[in-house]
Amino acid sequence: MKFAVPGIASAVAGAVLGAVAVFVITAAVQQNSRPDLDRGDPDSSLLNNVEYGAR
Numbered sequence: 001m002k003f004a005v006p007g008i009a010s011a012v013a014g015a016v017l018g019a020v021a022v023f024v025i026t027a028a029v030q031q032n033s034r035p036d037l038d039r040g041d042p043d044s045s046l047l048n049n050v051e052y053g054a055r
Helices: 004-029
Strands: none
Touching: none
């Protein structure tokens, strides 16, 4: 029974460190910004419809 208390403490510490690591990694790699849209050249459109090549 002498190993039970340190074993439980180690398991709790590992679970807490694991949860913190998952939270930090997730926060670091998340994409929380919107990309800028390329609206194109307004002079190259016909009636605001961009032509994508010859048909």
